[in-house]
């Protein structure tokens with residue numbers, strides 16, 4: 001009797017990624033399983049979206065390299081946090097040091113950005129931020145057209161924005177040539193290259209671009225890399241149309257080789273936003289579930305959704 005073929009389920013990229021991590025970096029498996037556990041189906045869809053874009057941009061062979069970059073990045077973060085615990089403050093670094101030693105160094109910066117790309121969903125608290133980015137920001141600005149991304153790095157946050165905002169066009173600015181190249185390649189892989197353009201520029205020079213040109217601004221994990229982070233909030237206000245919305249994330253008491261400004265409390269970020277003329281409409285602060293034993297500092301990642309006020313009060 002002829003047997004009817006049962007349709008074979010498509011092997012999900014996220015399952016392949018987890019298997020690779022289980023085989024080559026088993027000590028990292030518990031943490032990433034936690035990331036998936038909270039909302040397995042939605043999590044797998046998000047991870048597959050990021051992985052499909054990466055495969056189309058850089059080829060399937062790039063995935064193991066990205067996994068290794070993620071492990072190097074996470075290990076570097078953990079080591080920096082241990083040194084921070086001992087010293088009580090971030091390692092002294094200037095923006096110029098970071099520019100010379102990392103942002104302008106192709107090999108190390110490519111590796112860094114590919115590792116960061118995977119943290120968007122492999123770190124549980126960053127996966128949570130990603131879901132909130134979609135639910136509390138992108139889904140609330142469906143008609144946004146002019147979108148500016150400051151410090152796109154790998155370009156993943158911008159690609160997610162263009163996936164959810166069909167009318168939007170994105171202009172991205174980053175200080176690193178690696179970012180401009182990788183973000184352009186990622187957008188091409190994702191099929192959004194006709195709606196995205198990137199320029200090499202210091203975020204703090206964006207007060208020279210036309211004011212009130214953006215319906216929405218996205219700026220993730222840049223603010224702690226600056227010597228004068230309050231200037232970034234002023235730039236965001238400058239770019240936004242009155243009533244326009246911004247999404248910003250930043251790290252608090254979380255050391256990294258290129259973190260310069262040490263935010264200690266969530267209210268510092270809120271205050272900087274308010275002082276710049278922005279109204280905070282949503283906020284969230286998340287932390288890894290596992291931290292160093294007897295740690296003084298809890299590394300957190302915070303998000304703010306902000307709206308440019310129309311006048312002095314609102």
Ligand SMILES: C[S@@+](CC[C@H](N)C(=O)[O-])C[C@H]1O[C@@H](n2cnc3c(N)ncnc32)[C@H](O)[C@@H]1O
Pocket residue numbers: 103116117150151152153154155157173174175176179201202203204219220221222225
């Ligand atoms: C931690 S990565 C964040 C990448 C991405 N936004 C994310 O959240 O995954 C920091 C990014 O900020 C960029 N950057 C650092 N200082 C900058 C500056 N002054 N102006 C523009 N970009 C800057 C770096 O080149 C890098 O791409």
